[in-house]
Amino acid sequence: MLTGDRGKYLGIIMGLTFASLIMTQQPAIFLGLMTRTYSFITDVSLPDIWVMDSKVQFVDDIKPLQDTELYRVRGVSGVEWATPMYKGLLRARLANGTFQSCFVVGLDDATLIGGPPIMLEGNIEDLRRSDGVVVDIDGARDKLAKPSRESGGKSVPIKVGDSLEVNDHRAVVVGIAKISRTFQAQPIIYTTYSRAKSYAPRERKLLSFILVKAKPGQDLSVLTRRIRESTGLAAYTRQEFMDLTYDYFMKNTGIPINFGISVLLGFMVGAAIAGQTFYNFTLDNLRQFGVLKAMGTSNRILLQMILLQAILVGSIGYGLGVGSTALFGYFMHDSILAFKFTWQLLIFSGVGIGLICVFAAVISILKVIRLEPAVVFKS
Amino acid sequence: MLAVRCRKIVKIYDSGGQRVTALGGIDLDIATGELMMLVGPSGCGKTTLISVIAGILDQDEGSCEVFGKDLAAMSNREKLKFRASHIGFVFQAFNLLPSLTVAENVSVPLLINGIRRAEAERKANSILEQVGLGDRTTFLPSQLSGGQQQRVAIARALIHDPGLIVCDEPTSALDHETGHTVMQLLKNTVLQSNRALVIVTHDSRIFSFADRTAEMDDGRIVKITDTSAAH
Incomplete structure:
Protein backbone atom coordinates (compact mmCIF):
# COMPACT_ATOMS: atom_id res chain seq x y z
CA MET A 1 0.00 0.00 0.00
CA TYR A 38 46.22 6.31 21.16
CA SER A 39 47.57 5.55 17.69
CA PHE A 40 51.10 6.40 18.82
CA ILE A 41 50.87 3.52 21.31
CA THR A 42 49.50 1.04 18.77
CA ASP A 43 52.33 1.90 16.38
CA VAL A 44 54.86 0.78 19.00
CA SER A 45 54.17 -2.92 19.00
CA LEU A 46 57.26 -4.61 20.43
CA PRO A 47 57.19 -3.65 24.13
CA ASP A 48 54.68 -5.23 26.49
CA ILE A 49 54.70 -2.52 29.12
CA TRP A 50 54.98 1.27 29.16
CA VAL A 51 56.53 2.84 32.26
CA MET A 52 56.13 6.53 33.02
CA ASP A 53 55.62 9.10 35.75
CA SER A 54 52.69 8.17 37.94
CA LYS A 55 50.96 11.48 37.18
CA VAL A 56 50.77 10.91 33.42
CA GLN A 57 47.15 10.98 32.26
CA PHE A 58 47.46 10.20 28.56
CA VAL A 59 50.06 9.55 25.87
CA ASP A 60 50.81 13.20 25.11
CA ASP A 61 50.86 14.22 28.77
CA ILE A 62 54.63 14.02 29.15
CA LYS A 63 56.08 14.22 32.69
CA PRO A 64 59.73 13.36 32.20
CA LEU A 65 61.81 11.07 34.38
CA GLN A 66 65.48 10.97 35.24
CA ASP A 67 67.56 8.60 33.09
CA THR A 68 68.46 6.66 36.22
CA GLU A 69 64.88 5.36 36.37
CA LEU A 70 65.66 3.23 33.32
CA TYR A 71 68.24 1.24 35.30
CA ARG A 72 65.82 0.75 38.19
CA VAL A 73 63.24 -0.70 35.84
CA ARG A 74 65.82 -2.96 34.20
CA GLY A 75 66.53 -4.30 37.66
CA VAL A 76 62.98 -5.44 38.29
CA SER A 77 62.54 -9.18 38.23
CA GLY A 78 60.71 -10.43 35.13
CA VAL A 79 61.94 -7.64 32.84
CA GLU A 80 63.59 -9.02 29.68
CA TRP A 81 64.74 -5.64 28.49
CA ALA A 82 63.87 -1.95 28.95
CA THR A 83 64.65 0.91 26.55
CA PRO A 84 64.27 4.67 26.85
CA MET A 85 62.01 6.82 24.72
CA TYR A 86 61.89 10.58 24.42
CA LYS A 87 58.74 12.30 23.22
CA GLY A 88 58.47 16.06 23.15
CA LEU A 89 57.05 18.95 21.20
CA LEU A 90 59.86 20.94 19.61
CA ARG A 91 60.06 23.66 16.98
CA ALA A 92 61.37 22.88 13.54
CA ARG A 93 62.51 25.68 11.27
CA LEU A 94 61.50 25.19 7.67
CA ALA A 95 63.35 26.19 4.52
CA ASN A 96 61.28 29.37 4.12
CA GLY A 97 62.13 30.44 7.68
CA THR A 98 58.79 29.66 9.25
CA PHE A 99 58.51 27.45 12.32
CA GLN A 100 56.46 24.33 12.78
CA SER A 101 55.85 22.48 16.04
CA CYS A 102 56.73 18.80 15.71
CA PHE A 103 56.68 15.80 17.99
CA VAL A 104 60.23 14.53 18.24
CA VAL A 105 60.50 10.90 19.25
CA GLY A 106 63.88 9.71 20.48
CA LEU A 107 64.51 5.96 20.16
CA ASP A 108 67.00 3.86 22.04
CA ASP A 109 70.33 4.41 20.26
CA ALA A 110 71.31 0.73 20.32
CA THR A 111 68.07 -0.99 19.37
CA LEU A 112 65.91 1.78 17.83
CA ILE A 113 62.90 0.12 19.50
CA GLY A 114 59.70 2.17 19.26
CA GLY A 115 60.28 3.35 15.71
CA PRO A 116 57.68 3.86 12.98
CA PRO A 117 55.81 0.73 11.84
CA ILE A 118 56.41 1.17 8.07
CA MET A 119 59.39 2.76 6.36
CA LEU A 120 58.42 4.13 2.93
CA GLU A 121 61.86 5.45 2.06
CA GLY A 122 65.22 4.83 3.67
CA ASN A 123 65.93 2.51 6.56
CA ILE A 124 65.41 2.98 10.29
CA GLU A 125 69.10 2.08 10.77
CA ASP A 126 69.95 5.27 8.88
CA LEU A 127 69.07 7.15 12.05
CA ARG A 128 72.55 6.29 13.16
CA ARG A 129 73.94 8.52 10.43
CA SER A 130 75.03 11.98 11.43
CA ASP A 131 72.04 14.28 12.20
CA GLY A 132 69.68 11.66 10.77
CA VAL A 133 65.95 11.93 11.30
CA VAL A 134 62.96 10.06 9.89
CA VAL A 135 59.86 12.09 9.07
CA ASP A 136 56.29 10.84 8.78
CA ILE A 137 54.83 10.96 5.28
CA ASP A 138 51.88 13.19 6.15
CA GLY A 139 54.15 15.74 7.81
CA ALA A 140 56.58 15.52 4.89
CA ARG A 141 53.80 16.23 2.38
CA ASP A 142 52.01 18.88 4.36
CA LYS A 143 53.35 20.84 7.32
CA LEU A 144 57.06 20.23 6.69
CA ALA A 145 56.78 20.61 2.90
CA LYS A 146 58.96 23.16 1.15
CA PRO A 147 57.14 26.15 -0.33
CA SER A 148 56.97 26.33 -4.11
CA ARG A 149 59.45 28.56 -5.88
CA GLU A 150 56.63 29.92 -7.97
CA SER A 151 54.13 32.23 -6.34
CA GLY A 152 50.92 30.34 -5.55
CA GLY A 153 52.41 27.02 -6.65
CA LYS A 154 52.07 23.72 -4.81
CA SER A 155 54.49 23.10 -1.97
CA VAL A 156 57.09 20.37 -2.47
CA PRO A 157 57.16 17.44 -0.01
CA ILE A 158 60.31 17.17 2.04
CA LYS A 159 62.35 14.14 0.94
CA VAL A 160 65.33 12.05 1.88
CA GLY A 161 68.47 14.20 1.81
CA ASP A 162 66.70 17.43 2.69
CA SER A 163 67.63 19.13 5.90
CA LEU A 164 65.80 21.19 8.46
CA GLU A 165 66.52 22.73 11.83
CA VAL A 166 65.11 21.29 15.01
CA ASN A 167 65.49 23.70 17.87
CA ASP A 168 68.54 25.27 16.19
CA HIS A 169 70.13 21.87 15.48
CA ARG A 170 70.69 20.58 11.99
CA ALA A 171 68.67 17.51 11.06
CA VAL A 172 68.98 15.56 7.84
CA VAL A 173 66.05 13.51 6.56
CA VAL A 174 67.25 9.91 6.10
CA GLY A 175 63.86 8.25 5.78
CA ILE A 176 60.15 8.73 5.27
CA ALA A 177 57.80 6.62 7.39
CA LYS A 178 54.15 5.71 7.29
CA ILE A 179 52.56 6.01 10.71
CA SER A 180 49.01 6.07 12.00
CA ARG A 181 47.60 9.59 12.08
CA THR A 182 47.61 11.01 15.58
CA PHE A 183 45.04 13.16 17.33
CA GLN A 184 47.43 16.11 17.61
CA ALA A 185 48.13 16.23 13.87
CA GLN A 186 51.66 17.58 14.34
CA PRO A 187 54.40 16.06 12.15
CA ILE A 188 56.42 13.36 13.90
CA ILE A 189 60.19 13.29 13.64
CA TYR A 190 62.01 10.14 14.75
CA THR A 191 65.63 10.20 15.81
CA THR A 192 67.88 8.53 18.35
CA TYR A 193 67.37 9.07 22.05
CA SER A 194 70.68 10.82 22.55
CA ARG A 195 70.14 13.13 19.54
CA ALA A 196 66.59 13.91 20.69
CA LYS A 197 68.01 14.94 24.06
CA SER A 198 70.44 17.25 22.31
CA TYR A 199 67.52 18.85 20.41
CA ALA A 200 65.44 19.30 23.56
CA PRO A 201 65.92 22.28 25.86
CA ARG A 202 68.38 21.47 28.59
CA GLU A 203 66.54 19.95 31.52
CA ARG A 204 67.42 17.58 34.33
CA LYS A 205 64.72 15.10 33.32
CA LEU A 206 64.19 14.14 29.67
CA LEU A 207 63.16 10.50 29.74
CA SER A 208 59.47 10.33 28.66
CA PHE A 209 58.76 6.60 28.67
CA ILE A 210 60.51 3.36 29.43
CA LEU A 211 59.51 0.58 27.07
CA VAL A 212 59.62 -2.82 28.72
CA LYS A 213 59.60 -6.35 27.35
CA ALA A 214 58.58 -9.04 29.82
CA LYS A 215 60.44 -12.31 30.07
CA PRO A 216 58.68 -15.22 28.29
CA GLY A 217 55.84 -16.62 30.39
CA GLN A 218 55.79 -13.59 32.66
CA ASP A 219 52.29 -12.49 33.70
CA LEU A 220 52.02 -8.86 32.57
CA SER A 221 49.68 -7.75 35.33
CA VAL A 222 52.04 -9.17 37.94
CA LEU A 223 55.00 -7.49 36.28
CA THR A 224 53.31 -4.07 36.04
CA ARG A 225 52.40 -4.30 39.72
CA ARG A 226 55.96 -5.27 40.57
CA ILE A 227 57.37 -2.34 38.58
CA ARG A 228 54.96 0.06 40.29
CA GLU A 229 55.83 -1.25 43.73
CA SER A 230 59.58 -1.29 43.26
CA THR A 231 60.00 2.03 41.38
CA GLY A 232 56.99 4.15 42.35
CA LEU A 233 56.40 4.78 38.65
CA ALA A 234 53.27 4.05 36.65
CA ALA A 235 53.43 0.89 34.56
CA TYR A 236 50.76 -0.08 32.06
CA THR A 237 50.34 -2.81 29.53
CA ARG A 238 49.83 -1.53 26.01
CA GLN A 239 46.07 -2.03 26.27
CA GLU A 240 45.92 -0.35 29.67
CA PHE A 241 47.82 2.67 28.38
CA MET A 242 45.49 2.89 25.37
CA ASP A 243 42.49 2.69 27.70
CA LEU A 244 43.99 5.37 29.98
CA THR A 245 44.42 7.69 27.02
CA TYR A 246 40.98 6.88 25.60
CA ASP A 247 39.32 7.46 28.97
CA TYR A 248 41.10 10.77 29.40
CA PHE A 249 39.72 12.10 26.11
CA MET A 250 36.29 10.70 26.86
CA LYS A 251 36.12 12.34 30.28
CA ASN A 252 38.00 15.57 29.71
CA THR A 253 37.02 16.71 26.24
CA MET B 1 -35.64 -18.14 2.54
CA LEU B 2 -34.80 -15.18 4.71
CA ALA B 3 -31.37 -13.65 4.28
CA VAL B 4 -31.84 -10.92 6.89
CA ARG B 5 -34.23 -10.83 9.82
CA CYS B 6 -34.13 -7.70 11.99
CA ARG B 7 -36.32 -7.31 15.05
CA LYS B 8 -36.70 -4.17 17.18
CA ILE B 9 -33.22 -2.91 16.33
CA VAL B 10 -32.27 0.07 18.47
CA LYS B 11 -29.02 2.01 18.12
CA ILE B 12 -28.26 5.08 20.19
CA TYR B 13 -25.17 7.25 19.69
CA ASP B 14 -23.63 9.43 22.32
CA SER B 15 -22.95 12.76 20.61
CA GLY B 16 -21.19 15.24 22.87
CA GLY B 17 -23.07 14.04 25.93
CA GLN B 18 -26.39 13.92 24.08
CA ARG B 19 -28.09 10.63 23.25
CA VAL B 20 -29.10 10.47 19.62
CA THR B 21 -31.38 7.63 18.56
CA ALA B 22 -30.19 6.49 15.14
CA LEU B 23 -32.43 3.42 14.96
CA GLY B 24 -35.62 3.39 17.00
CA GLY B 25 -36.88 -0.19 16.81
CA ILE B 26 -36.46 -1.46 13.26
CA ASP B 27 -38.21 -4.58 12.01
CA LEU B 28 -37.12 -5.73 8.56
CA ASP B 29 -36.95 -8.97 6.62
CA ILE B 30 -35.01 -9.41 3.39
CA ALA B 31 -35.39 -12.60 1.38
CA THR B 32 -32.81 -14.26 -0.80
CA GLY B 33 -33.13 -13.25 -4.44
CA GLU B 34 -34.51 -9.91 -3.33
CA LEU B 35 -33.16 -6.42 -4.04
CA MET B 36 -34.10 -4.20 -1.11
CA MET B 37 -33.52 -0.46 -1.22
CA LEU B 38 -33.25 1.68 1.88
CA VAL B 39 -34.16 5.27 1.09
CA GLY B 40 -34.79 8.41 3.07
CA PRO B 41 -33.34 11.79 4.01
CA SER B 42 -29.81 12.22 5.34
CA GLY B 43 -29.53 11.27 9.00
CA CYS B 44 -32.57 9.01 8.95
CA GLY B 45 -30.52 5.94 9.95
CA LYS B 46 -29.99 4.17 6.61
CA THR B 47 -26.22 3.88 7.01
CA THR B 48 -26.53 2.75 10.63
CA LEU B 49 -29.01 0.04 9.62
CA ILE B 50 -26.88 -1.24 6.77
CA SER B 51 -23.85 -1.28 9.12
CA VAL B 52 -25.78 -3.41 11.61
CA ILE B 53 -27.00 -5.75 8.86
CA ALA B 54 -23.43 -6.07 7.54
CA GLY B 55 -22.12 -6.94 11.02
CA ILE B 56 -19.74 -4.00 11.29
CA LEU B 57 -21.74 -2.19 13.97
CA ASP B 58 -23.44 -3.67 17.03
CA GLN B 59 -26.98 -2.64 17.86
CA ASP B 60 -27.85 -1.68 21.44
CA GLU B 61 -31.14 -3.61 21.51
CA GLY B 62 -32.98 -6.11 19.34
CA SER B 63 -31.65 -8.86 17.16
CA CYS B 64 -30.34 -9.08 13.64
CA GLU B 65 -29.99 -12.48 12.07
CA VAL B 66 -28.20 -12.97 8.76
CA PHE B 67 -28.81 -16.38 7.24
CA GLY B 68 -30.10 -17.48 10.62
CA LYS B 69 -27.04 -16.36 12.57
CA ASP B 70 -27.41 -13.74 15.29
CA LEU B 71 -24.51 -11.38 14.64
CA ALA B 72 -24.64 -9.79 18.11
CA ALA B 73 -24.12 -13.20 19.71
CA MET B 74 -20.92 -13.81 17.76
CA SER B 75 -17.43 -13.07 19.02
CA ASN B 76 -15.36 -10.55 17.05
CA ARG B 77 -13.39 -13.38 15.48
CA GLU B 78 -16.55 -15.22 14.41
CA LYS B 79 -18.01 -12.00 13.06
CA LEU B 80 -14.88 -11.37 10.99
CA LYS B 81 -15.09 -14.88 9.52
CA PHE B 82 -18.79 -14.50 8.86
CA ARG B 83 -18.32 -11.17 7.07
CA ALA B 84 -15.41 -12.53 5.08
CA SER B 85 -17.42 -15.46 3.74
CA HIS B 86 -21.06 -14.31 3.62
CA ILE B 87 -21.11 -10.58 2.88
CA GLY B 88 -19.97 -8.52 -0.10
CA PHE B 89 -19.53 -4.76 0.01
CA VAL B 90 -19.96 -2.06 -2.64
CA PHE B 91 -19.15 1.48 -1.56
CA GLN B 92 -20.05 4.92 -2.81
CA ALA B 93 -16.41 5.93 -3.33
CA PHE B 94 -15.47 2.46 -4.68
CA ASN B 95 -12.72 2.16 -2.04
CA LEU B 96 -10.35 0.17 -4.20
CA LEU B 97 -6.79 -0.15 -2.93
CA PRO B 98 -4.90 2.34 -5.11
CA SER B 99 -1.55 0.53 -5.21
CA LEU B 100 -3.04 -2.82 -6.28
CA THR B 101 -4.01 -3.74 -9.83
CA VAL B 102 -7.63 -4.38 -10.75
CA ALA B 103 -7.15 -8.16 -10.52
CA GLU B 104 -5.35 -7.88 -7.20
CA ASN B 105 -8.14 -5.71 -5.79
CA VAL B 106 -10.74 -8.23 -6.84
CA SER B 107 -8.68 -11.05 -5.31
CA VAL B 108 -8.63 -9.49 -1.83
CA PRO B 109 -11.77 -11.21 -0.41
CA LEU B 110 -10.45 -14.60 -1.53
CA LEU B 111 -7.06 -13.92 0.05
CA ILE B 112 -8.84 -12.95 3.28
CA ASN B 113 -10.60 -16.31 3.11
CA GLY B 114 -7.29 -18.10 2.79
CA ILE B 115 -7.38 -18.93 -0.94
CA ARG B 116 -3.95 -19.13 -2.56
CA ARG B 117 -2.85 -16.11 -4.53
CA ALA B 118 -2.63 -17.79 -7.95
CA GLU B 119 -6.07 -19.35 -7.58
CA ALA B 120 -7.50 -16.03 -6.35
CA GLU B 121 -6.11 -14.14 -9.32
CA ARG B 122 -7.39 -16.77 -11.75
CA LYS B 123 -10.88 -16.37 -10.33
CA ALA B 124 -10.50 -12.59 -10.35
CA ASN B 125 -9.65 -12.59 -14.04
CA SER B 126 -12.66 -14.76 -14.71
CA ILE B 127 -15.13 -12.56 -12.87
CA LEU B 128 -13.62 -9.44 -14.41
CA GLU B 129 -14.45 -10.95 -17.80
CA GLN B 130 -18.05 -11.28 -16.62
CA VAL B 131 -18.27 -7.59 -15.69
CA GLY B 132 -16.69 -6.58 -18.99
CA LEU B 133 -13.25 -5.67 -17.69
CA GLY B 134 -11.26 -8.67 -18.88
CA ASP B 135 -8.88 -6.36 -20.73
CA ARG B 136 -8.21 -4.18 -17.68
CA THR B 137 -6.95 -6.73 -15.16
CA THR B 138 -3.45 -5.26 -14.87
CA PHE B 139 -4.59 -1.65 -14.71
CA LEU B 140 -4.42 0.40 -11.54
CA PRO B 141 -7.75 1.81 -10.27
CA SER B 142 -6.58 5.34 -11.08
CA GLN B 143 -6.39 4.35 -14.76
CA LEU B 144 -10.11 3.48 -14.89
CA SER B 145 -13.25 5.61 -15.22
CA GLY B 146 -15.73 5.87 -12.32
CA GLY B 147 -18.07 3.34 -13.89
CA GLN B 148 -15.25 0.89 -14.48
CA GLN B 149 -14.04 1.29 -10.90
CA GLN B 150 -17.53 0.53 -9.61
CA ARG B 151 -17.67 -2.58 -11.80
CA VAL B 152 -14.37 -3.66 -10.26
CA ALA B 153 -15.89 -3.04 -6.82
CA ILE B 154 -18.90 -5.20 -7.79
CA ALA B 155 -16.58 -7.95 -9.00
CA ARG B 156 -14.77 -7.72 -5.66
CA ALA B 157 -18.08 -7.98 -3.80
CA LEU B 158 -19.09 -11.07 -5.77
CA ILE B 159 -15.89 -13.05 -6.13
CA HIS B 160 -16.20 -15.03 -2.88
CA ASP B 161 -19.82 -15.86 -3.66
CA PRO B 162 -21.44 -14.14 -0.65
CA GLY B 163 -25.14 -14.60 0.08
CA LEU B 164 -25.67 -10.96 1.04
CA ILE B 165 -24.37 -7.89 -0.75
CA VAL B 166 -24.63 -4.48 0.89
CA CYS B 167 -24.23 -1.40 -1.28
CA ASP B 168 -23.86 2.15 -0.06
CA GLU B 169 -24.91 4.71 -2.69
CA PRO B 170 -23.42 2.63 -5.54
CA THR B 171 -24.48 5.05 -8.28
CA SER B 172 -24.19 8.48 -6.68
CA ALA B 173 -20.71 9.07 -8.10
CA LEU B 174 -21.74 7.94 -11.59
CA ASP B 175 -23.58 9.57 -14.46
CA HIS B 176 -27.07 8.35 -15.34
CA GLU B 177 -26.08 5.93 -18.08
CA THR B 178 -23.19 4.38 -16.14
CA GLY B 179 -25.33 4.17 -13.01
CA HIS B 180 -27.97 2.36 -14.98
CA THR B 181 -25.40 -0.14 -16.30
CA VAL B 182 -24.04 -0.75 -12.81
CA MET B 183 -27.53 -1.33 -11.40
CA GLN B 184 -28.37 -3.71 -14.21
CA LEU B 185 -25.23 -5.67 -13.38
CA LEU B 186 -26.17 -5.82 -9.69
CA LYS B 187 -29.77 -6.77 -10.48
CA ASN B 188 -28.69 -9.57 -12.82
CA THR B 189 -26.38 -10.87 -10.15
CA VAL B 190 -29.23 -11.14 -7.66
CA LEU B 191 -31.54 -12.79 -10.13
CA GLN B 192 -28.96 -15.28 -11.36
CA SER B 193 -27.59 -16.45 -8.05
CA ASN B 194 -30.43 -15.99 -5.58
CA ARG B 195 -28.44 -13.59 -3.42
CA ALA B 196 -29.91 -10.86 -1.26
CA LEU B 197 -28.99 -7.29 -2.10
CA VAL B 198 -29.44 -4.28 0.19
CA ILE B 199 -28.84 -0.88 -1.32
CA VAL B 200 -28.79 2.42 0.52
CA THR B 201 -29.44 5.24 -1.91
CA HIS B 202 -30.70 8.76 -2.47
CA ASP B 203 -30.65 8.27 -6.20
CA SER B 204 -34.29 8.22 -7.34
CA ARG B 205 -33.17 7.21 -10.87
CA ILE B 206 -32.48 3.68 -9.66
CA PHE B 207 -35.55 3.14 -7.45
CA SER B 208 -37.16 1.16 -10.24
CA PHE B 209 -34.58 -1.63 -9.87
CA ALA B 210 -35.78 -2.49 -6.35
CA ASP B 211 -38.03 -5.42 -5.48
CA ARG B 212 -39.00 -3.60 -2.32
CA THR B 213 -38.18 -0.14 -1.05
CA ALA B 214 -38.05 0.70 2.65
CA GLU B 215 -38.47 4.41 3.34
CA MET B 216 -36.83 5.52 6.54
CA ASP B 217 -37.24 8.65 8.60
CA ASP B 218 -35.95 9.56 12.02
CA GLY B 219 -34.60 6.10 12.77
CA ARG B 220 -37.72 4.19 11.75
CA ILE B 221 -39.05 2.47 8.66
CA VAL B 222 -42.14 4.48 7.77
CA LYS B 223 -43.18 2.63 4.63
CA ILE B 224 -42.25 -0.47 2.65
CA THR B 225 -43.28 -0.50 -0.99
CA ASP B 226 -43.33 -3.75 -2.96
CA THR B 227 -42.42 -3.05 -6.59
CA SER B 228 -41.54 -6.58 -7.60
CA ALA B 229 -44.78 -7.02 -9.48
CA ALA B 230 -43.88 -4.09 -11.73
CA HIS B 231 -40.74 -5.86 -13.08
Missing part, protein backbone atom coordinates in the same frame (compact mmCIF):
# COMPACT_ATOMS: atom_id res chain seq x y z
CA LEU A 2 2.75 2.40 0.98
CA THR A 3 4.47 2.14 -2.36
CA GLY A 4 1.28 3.43 -3.97
CA ASP A 5 2.06 6.90 -2.62
CA ARG A 6 5.47 7.60 -4.06
CA GLY A 7 5.87 10.95 -2.30
CA LYS A 8 5.33 9.55 1.17
CA TYR A 9 7.24 6.38 0.37
CA LEU A 10 10.29 8.36 -0.71
CA GLY A 11 9.84 10.75 2.22
CA ILE A 12 9.99 7.92 4.74
CA ILE A 13 12.95 6.31 2.99
CA MET A 14 14.81 9.62 2.90
CA GLY A 15 14.13 10.19 6.60
CA LEU A 16 15.39 6.74 7.51
CA THR A 17 18.38 7.02 5.18
CA PHE A 18 19.31 10.32 6.78
CA ALA A 19 18.96 8.87 10.27
CA SER A 20 20.94 5.78 9.36
CA LEU A 21 23.66 7.88 7.70
CA ILE A 22 24.02 10.19 10.70
CA MET A 23 23.92 7.28 13.15
CA THR A 24 26.81 5.52 11.40
CA GLN A 25 28.86 8.33 9.86
CA GLN A 26 29.14 10.50 12.98
CA PRO A 27 30.07 7.62 15.33
CA ALA A 28 32.53 6.37 12.68
CA ILE A 29 34.25 9.77 12.69
CA PHE A 30 34.13 9.77 16.49
CA LEU A 31 35.69 6.31 16.66
CA GLY A 32 38.28 7.35 14.12
CA LEU A 33 39.18 10.39 16.21
CA MET A 34 39.31 8.38 19.43
CA THR A 35 41.51 5.78 17.76
CA ARG A 36 43.93 8.56 16.87
CA THR A 37 44.27 9.52 20.51
CA GLY A 254 33.71 17.66 24.63
CA ILE A 255 34.21 15.19 21.80
CA PRO A 256 31.82 12.46 23.02
CA ILE A 257 29.10 14.99 23.89
CA ASN A 258 29.37 16.76 20.54
CA PHE A 259 29.17 13.55 18.57
CA GLY A 260 26.52 12.16 20.89
CA ILE A 261 24.36 15.22 20.22
CA SER A 262 24.80 14.76 16.45
CA VAL A 263 23.77 11.11 16.68
CA LEU A 264 20.80 11.96 18.90
CA LEU A 265 19.69 14.70 16.52
CA GLY A 266 19.98 12.30 13.58
CA PHE A 267 17.89 9.77 15.45
CA MET A 268 15.26 12.34 16.45
CA VAL A 269 15.00 13.98 13.04
CA GLY A 270 14.80 10.56 11.39
CA ALA A 271 12.16 9.42 13.86
CA ALA A 272 10.18 12.63 13.39
CA ILE A 273 10.26 12.50 9.58
CA ALA A 274 9.64 8.76 9.30
CA GLY A 275 7.12 8.62 12.13
CA GLN A 276 5.14 11.61 10.94
CA THR A 277 5.11 10.51 7.29
CA PHE A 278 4.23 6.93 8.17
CA TYR A 279 1.42 8.13 10.42
CA ASN A 280 0.14 10.49 7.72
CA PHE A 281 0.20 7.58 5.30
CA THR A 282 -1.93 5.58 7.73
CA LEU A 283 -4.37 8.47 8.15
CA ASP A 284 -4.62 8.87 4.38
CA ASN A 285 -5.35 5.16 4.02
CA LEU A 286 -7.63 4.81 7.03
CA ARG A 287 -10.62 4.22 4.76
CA GLN A 288 -8.73 1.43 2.98
CA PHE A 289 -7.89 -0.16 6.33
CA GLY A 290 -11.58 0.21 7.22
CA VAL A 291 -12.59 -1.52 3.98
CA LEU A 292 -10.26 -4.41 4.74
CA LYS A 293 -11.65 -4.63 8.27
CA ALA A 294 -15.23 -4.59 6.97
CA MET A 295 -14.40 -7.35 4.50
CA GLY A 296 -13.19 -9.53 7.35
CA THR A 297 -9.48 -8.82 7.71
CA SER A 298 -8.36 -9.33 11.29
CA ASN A 299 -6.38 -6.76 13.28
CA ARG A 300 -3.51 -9.24 13.35
CA ILE A 301 -3.23 -9.24 9.55
CA LEU A 302 -3.49 -5.44 9.43
CA LEU A 303 -0.72 -5.17 12.03
CA GLN A 304 1.41 -7.54 9.98
CA MET A 305 0.79 -5.36 6.91
CA ILE A 306 1.89 -2.23 8.76
CA LEU A 307 4.90 -3.94 10.32
CA LEU A 308 5.93 -5.43 6.98
CA GLN A 309 5.82 -1.99 5.39
CA ALA A 310 7.77 -0.51 8.30
CA ILE A 311 10.38 -3.27 7.98
CA LEU A 312 10.52 -2.76 4.21
CA VAL A 313 11.14 0.99 4.38
CA GLY A 314 13.41 0.52 7.40
CA SER A 315 15.57 -2.00 5.57
CA ILE A 316 15.83 0.17 2.46
CA GLY A 317 16.59 3.30 4.49
CA TYR A 318 19.10 1.45 6.64
CA GLY A 319 20.82 -0.05 3.61
CA LEU A 320 21.04 3.29 1.83
CA GLY A 321 22.28 5.01 5.01
CA VAL A 322 25.05 2.55 5.86
CA GLY A 323 25.90 2.29 2.17
CA SER A 324 26.32 6.06 2.00
CA THR A 325 28.50 5.93 5.12
CA ALA A 326 30.64 3.19 3.59
CA LEU A 327 31.03 5.23 0.39
CA PHE A 328 31.89 8.29 2.47
CA GLY A 329 34.56 6.27 4.28
CA TYR A 330 35.86 4.85 1.02
CA PHE A 331 36.30 8.24 -0.60
CA MET A 332 37.77 9.78 2.57
CA HIS A 333 40.16 6.98 3.50
CA ASP A 334 43.19 8.81 2.17
CA SER A 335 42.23 12.19 3.59
CA ILE A 336 42.96 13.78 6.95
CA LEU A 337 39.45 12.91 8.14
CA ALA A 338 39.28 10.38 10.95
CA PHE A 339 36.98 7.48 10.15
CA LYS A 340 36.59 4.01 11.63
CA PHE A 341 33.59 1.98 10.51
CA THR A 342 33.19 -1.12 12.69
CA TRP A 343 30.59 -3.90 12.63
CA GLN A 344 29.35 -2.69 16.00
CA LEU A 345 28.25 0.54 14.31
CA LEU A 346 26.15 -1.47 11.87
CA ILE A 347 24.35 -3.04 14.81
CA PHE A 348 24.05 0.31 16.60
CA SER A 349 22.51 1.96 13.56
CA GLY A 350 20.33 -1.08 12.87
CA VAL A 351 18.92 -0.93 16.39
CA GLY A 352 18.34 2.83 15.99
CA ILE A 353 16.50 2.42 12.71
CA GLY A 354 14.58 -0.51 14.18
CA LEU A 355 13.42 1.69 17.06
CA ILE A 356 12.33 4.43 14.64
CA CYS A 357 10.36 1.89 12.58
CA VAL A 358 8.74 0.40 15.66
CA PHE A 359 7.81 3.90 16.84
CA ALA A 360 6.39 4.79 13.41
CA ALA A 361 4.51 1.50 13.18
CA VAL A 362 3.14 1.60 16.73
CA ILE A 363 1.51 5.02 16.39
CA SER A 364 -0.08 3.83 13.14
CA ILE A 365 -1.10 0.47 14.57
CA LEU A 366 -2.89 2.12 17.49
CA LYS A 367 -4.91 4.19 15.04
CA VAL A 368 -5.84 1.15 12.92
CA ILE A 369 -6.74 -1.04 15.92
CA ARG A 370 -9.13 1.63 17.21
CA LEU A 371 -10.66 2.08 13.77
CA GLU A 372 -14.34 1.15 13.52
CA PRO A 373 -15.01 -0.60 10.20
CA ALA A 374 -18.31 1.31 9.97
CA VAL A 375 -16.19 4.27 8.86
CA VAL A 376 -16.39 2.81 5.33
CA PHE A 377 -20.01 3.87 5.01
CA LYS A 378 -19.31 7.48 5.95
CA SER A 379 -18.93 9.66 2.88
